Amino acid sequence: MPRQTSRTAHETPEPFGLASGKLPKMIGILTAPLPLFPVQPILRRMVLEVTRKRPELFERLGPHIHSTYVIDVAEMPFVLRLRPDPDAPGLSAHRRSEQLNADARISGPFSALFDVMDGAADSDALFFSRDIFISGNTEAAVCLRSALDDLDGSIVEDLIQMSGPLYAPLRFALTRLRKPRVGDRA
Amino acid sequence: MTGPESPRKPELVCPAGTPAALRTAVDAGADAIYCGLANETNARNFAGLNFSPESLAQSIAYAHQRNVHVLLAVNSFATAPRTQMWKDSVDVAARIGADAVIVADIGVAAYVAEKYPDMRLHLSVQAGASSPEAIRYYCEQFGVKRVVLPRILTVAEISAIHRQIPCEIEAFVFGNIGMMSEGRCSLTNYATGISTNMHGVCSPASAVQYVRRPDGSTSAELGPFDIDCYSADESTGYPTICKGRYTNVSRPDPYYAFEEPVTLNLSSLLPDLMNAGVTALKIEGRQRSRSYVQMVVSAFRRAVDDISAGRQPDLGGLAQLSEGGKETQGAFKTKKWR
Known part of the structure; x- marks a missing residue:
């Protein structure tokens, strides 16, 4: 039976309880009490650097350069809010308990989301298998996926290089927890 | 010269929704790539996907340097008064050196045949041409060189058609498989007001x-x-x-009520398809990521090479990419597949 729907991403029930175990829960537990304000300038610098170094990222987003995204990495103690507007880019950390206004929410374990960002995993397959979940504006999420997938090289590597004091933990997480890639098996 | 026991090695035709996916397909062993412009003239007109004329020209250069062909899908149906968009897309293909255009609409086919008689013309699966009579008509009227067969035929039927038509056959071997009335499905139109066949999505x-x-x-x-x-x-x-x-x-x-979420995988039928006279094996998935393209194209590259060399192919690793976690041989093996 036809039914009118009108939802936004922030109305989605709380994320993925994911308990995926992809990243040791201890990291999340240990970092959860830490304040977020020291992270914000690092994230700000990262998004500005990506905007400067990867202008091609924005071409595929079309009107969704003005959309806002919540990126919910299951093992992290906070979520990220992204606005990929080349003229006013934004990336900030927020507690999960915050009611964030966003057009789309993308949730999943660390390994899946970072591999999708890097074009190293097929997001459709991860969606079929329920490893990742999207809600809100599906078109915005799909455009972001396509924009990232069309990038040459590794944007995750770029981000790690830009992460300053977060370099060591991010590098640790990436090297220890990332799934083997197709090419790695050879 | 090859006989039935050692069929000619088929061309591997692979999808690309972005320039990065196209380069990935080329590097993974595709013989040809099919892709579309970022507008309503192609049947994978999804948000954030497809090519600008400039990026397509660069991609063609990349492919041609590696002896890989690029086929431009202009395979949605041109409707008045918007037909100029389809003509423009064909003009782009001719200008930047696409190796063929894939069309479904007879008006677009006529435009290609009349304005670019030397341009290679392929008949899209969207045309729904599944009988020798229909296919011969397209060949005779528009000079079609290859037909992409709808996914409603058994391998035996494909073999029979092959003997009755003057053009090459391209058959899907992997990927999304939807309604068995290709080019005629109006379900999306009913639900959203946007037409799969006329708006390409x-x-x-x-x-x-x-x-x-x-x-x-x-x-x-x-x-x-x-x-x-x-x-x-x-x-x-x-x-x-x-x-x-x-x-x-x-x-x-x-x-x-109609279909189940499932992925077509004809890996075990590849030798039969090759013996049936199929010239080109098509992988679906222009909407998929370059990771999918890399995995599927390289797997089928190895499989085609193995079969051609008389070795047993191994295509067991693709199930993880399947829709619904399931695979099917669809109608290719039997019409009683559901």
Whole structure:
């Protein structure tokens, strides 16, 4: 039976309880009490650097350069809010308990989301298998996926290089927890 | 010269929704890539996908340097008064050196035949030409050199058609498999007002929403319709009406009324297809990522090479990419596949 729907991403029930175990829960537990304000300038610098170094990222987003995204990495103690507007880019950390206004929410374990960002995993397959979940504006999420997938090289590597004091933990997480890639098996 | 026991090595035709995917397909061993411009003239007109004329020209240069062909899909149906968009797309293909255009609309086919008689013309699966008579008509009227067969035929039927037509056959071997009335499906149009066949997009993402419910299940919505609801541990498929589950008075439990979410995989039928006279093996998935392209193209490259060399192919690693976690041989093996 036809039914009118009108939802936004922030109305989605709380994320993925994911308990995926992809990243040791201890990291999340240990970092959860830490304040977020020291992270914000690092994230700000990262998004500005990506905007400067990867202008091609924005071409595929079309009107969704003005959309806002919540990126919910299951093992992290906070979520990220992204606005990929080349003229006013934004990336900030927020507690999960915050009611964030966003057009789309993308949730999943660390390994899946970072591999999708890097074009190293097929997001459709991860969606079929329920490893990742999207809600809100599906078109915005799909455009972001396509924009990232069309990038040459590794944007995750770029981000790690830009992460300053977060370099060591991010590098640790990436090297220890990332799934083997197709090419790695050879 | 080859006989039935050692058929000619088929061309591997691979999808690309972005320049990065195209380069990936080339590097993974594609013989040809098919792709579309970022407008309503191609049947994978999804948000964020496809090529500008400039990026397509660069991509063609990349492919041609590696002896790989690029086929431009201009395979939606041109409707008045918008036909100039389709003519412009054909003009782009001619200007930047695409190796063929894939068309479905007879008006577009006529435009190609009249304005660019030397341009290679392929008949899209969207044309739905499945009989020797229909295919011969396209060949005679427009000079079609290859037909992409609808996914409604058995291998034996393909073999019979091959003997009765003057053009090459391209057959799908892997990927999304939808309604068995290609080029004629109006389900998306009914639900969203946007036509798969005229606007080039099935289940546009702008009309799709996924909603997590308190019990852990997820509902998939297309426009005003709930088209499925997945339990927390259940694999999903694309949010298309043809793969949704519905109830009615006589069947109160949700069931797949049209198709199930499943991926076509004809790896075990490759030798049969090659013996049936198929010239080109087509991999579906212009909407998929470059990771998918890399995995599927390289797997089929190895398989085709193995079969051609008399070795047993191994294509067991593709199940992880499957829609709904399931694979099928569709109608290619038997018409009783459901």
